[in-house]
Amino acid sequence: MKNRRIKLNLEERISHYFGILIFLLPCAIYLWRYIDLVFSHTKKPTITFIEIAGLILAILFAVIQWNRLKFKKYILVSSDKSFQNAVDETAKQLDWTVLEARNDFIKAKANWSFASWGELITIVRTDDTILINSVQNPNNFLPALTSFGRNKKNIKTFIDNLESGIIK
Numbered sequence: 001m002k003n004r005r006i007k008l009n010l011e012e013r014i015s016h017y018f019g020i021l022i023f024l025l026p027c028a029i030y031l032w033r034y035i036d037l038v039f040s041h042t043k044k045p046t047i048t049f050i051e052i053a054g055l056i057l058a059i060l061f062a063v064i065q066w067n068r069l070k071f072k073k074y075i076l077v078s079s080d081k082s083f084q085n086a087v088d089e090t091a092k093q094l095d096w097t098v099l100e101a102r103n104d105f106i107k108a109k110a111n112w113s114f115a116s117w118g119e120l121i122t123i124v125r126t127d128d129t130i131l132i133n134s135v136q137n138p139n140n141f142l143p144a145l146t147s148f149g150r151n152k153k154n155i156k157t158f159i160d161n162l163e164s165g166i167i168k
Helices: 010-017 019-039 049-068 080-094 150-167
Strands: 072-075 096-102 105-110 119-125 129-136
Touching: 010 049, 019 049, 080 096, 080 105, 080 150, 119 150, 129 150
Parallel strands: none
Antiparallel strands: 072 129, 096 105, 105 119, 119 129
């Protein structure tokens, strides 16, 4: 928890970072071509724009996926009741299924919709801080490159519900 990032198991990490392989495919083809030409003693292949673009996109995608695992931090003091009410209200509004619930920790998933293949929502509450993250569900069979705004909507709706519960 000290690095404020979601911890994924091996299978979830493979799924979360799978898109990198798509971008690395041109680089793998180039490497295969290079090895083939070196052992056949013909001329060296030249690197093309597609291989360079694939490598750049793979690195960019890896950085984006790494940053998606960071928690968003909100300074909010909430009671157990207002916290639970915000979870219940948000789950009802956004069709969350709560997977694990404690007074200081919530793990939920948003179900599949036309805008997204589902998200994994993690919320950690301390005395004066809410840490929240919403990422494409790493347990899905196929990873998604975008959530079409669903991750932001999950976070915003929960924080709005929590703030309105605290004010009341």
